Amino acid sequence: MTILKNRLFWPAVILLALLVVNMFTSNQFITVRDGHLFGTLPDILRGAAPLLLVALGMTLVIATGGIDLSVGSVMAISGAVACLLISHLGDQSAIGSVLLIVAVAIGASLLLGLWNGTLVAGVGIQPIIATLILMVAGRGVAQLITDGQIINVQSSPYAAMATGHFLALPIAFLIAVAAIVLVTLLTRRTALGMLLESVGGSPTASRLAGIRAKRITVMVYVVCGGFAGLAGLIYSANIKSADSISAGNLIELDAILAVVIGGTALVGGRFSIAGTVIGAVLIQTLGVTVVAVGVPSKATLLFKAVIVVALCLSQSATFRQKVFGRFRPSRPAVAAEVPA
Template sequence: MNAVVKHRLFWPALVLVLLLLLNVLFTDGFLSIQMRDGHLYGSVIDIFRFGAPLILVAVGMTLVIATGGIDLSVGSVVAISGALSCLWISGLDDQNGVGGVLVAVGLALALSLVLGVWNGFLVAGAGIQPIIATLILMVAGRGLAQLITDGQIITVNSAPYKLIGGGYWLTLPFGIIVVLVVLALTAFLTRRLALGLLIESVGGNAEASRLAGIRSRSVIIMVYMFAALCAGIAGLMISSNVSSADGNNAGLWIELDAILAVVIGGTSLSGGRFSLGGTVLGALIIQTLTTTIYSIGVPPETTLLFKALVVTVVCLLQSPAFREKAFRRRRRPAPVPAPAGEKTDPGDRGEGEGPGATSAGAAPRRVHR
């Protein structure tokens, strides 16, 4: 039992279960899943569907953090990706044409990769601190998204594009399927191949990795490209779901939720070991928490405070040092050793106890030489 409690994912999983149970108390049929028109519907399905963009961004953030970096620009990449794709589709004569939608998606993802290369170059090539390098794109990227949309909200009416974030395939929301595919590919590349060890090695000590023959700069650029790609896909999902692009508000603060999801999942911000499963669990906690806030009727003005309180509790429960102080058992004080030159009378024993033991509450009898 102790091994289970000490596992890094035990407390996040427990918090997720408690949040689900809380929703069951306030929402009738919360856990029920129904089939309508060949599609699965239900509150649990909605948590996965609306949480899909956050899961994608958090997965990309996990690999960046594993190298000892951080990416604050993913929210801006989300806005840029959605803005560019919607701008292209809005200019098509036939917005329902699959070819035109695929071109829009390809352009958006290609630009996302370019932005990822830019972040990687600033961090690995120019030697700028990751938080500063990505902060540059965080600010400039939001302005670029507004330039693309000309400060307006671009609306589209495209059924193929709607499929990405709001459609269904094989009875499941298409966004969930995209997340599963990305997760499977990421897990295969990082856990079945040596890539995961290279990333952890760079995060543990980039200079030592370089001296060992690992191209640490290439690894760092690659993880920033991957994070930007995941953010680009998330941007397509968000804009597709509402059939519009808002360069000002799309993906706003999603980078902070992604960082929280990674930390809740047990990945250290100092780099090194990472957990994809823990990141997914952390993202689901954040999305379930958002659903819980609406279901139990938390006042809107206290929403952020309530959310911060729950996240703080999860992080504290994950901390071994905090658990040791909060849940430690009282231990009996160790016996005081006899001073040098003195010895304890072995015949002085408590009633019914073995040699050398003393009676309760009595000091050992000392015999002077």
């Protein structure tokens, strides 16, 4: 069947299976309280927002044949900048001041993305090395901003980014949805998506075809930095503090995994926004399910690894053919006619 050959079929099936497990293991899977949605499902959607944003930016970078290992450090810097500035406010609940600080933090994240893009496209450093530099140095910058301390804030407008609700849905999830819709429209309703795939498929050919590959490469790293910064704001708003050590720790690995699960080619040239969304929500749901079914904390990572391996194998047509014996029948050789 055609639907079974779709790369998103098995990730969607496993995501649905995990949600069903949570329906039977959680006390409240979804309920309405004070006009807002509460329960396991809304918590999954809210918790998935930072990973969705980071994975969305990672998708665009990988589509051009690159990689960004610095997203976790960018998250830490963004949260550190925001919390430091908010802590110096006379009135931390002043909406205008908080929005201005949020804009400053995102602006700093965009500059960090510009740094990565310049190293990759301008200087010619390999993406994994260029972003590894900021991955290491960025965490140190975040600790310098916070002076190695955890900066606590008591700003209700800032906290609303992570814990607030709008139209009964978590604001953090709505922010991620808005980003997804915007990127989808830009990449699938304009020529941008084709340009990204062209640059990722063959940078030399795209350059000869008149495409400004370097400019597009810089752009995707800037966008990725901006999304990582926004994710860092949501993370710090959720805990109402800036933790430069824990913020975004190893989230780059989950983001890459979400992109791969969604069917985006790591070599570039093909990407799927819908697949990334499914992959990110699946990873977040898996983390919640591990706790719900009572897996011991020391075995959590191993349990997640087994599920991910099973998922990747289910997406492999070669593996399915070998296991289930779905080999295509070979065509009989046609004998050549010998002229009389």
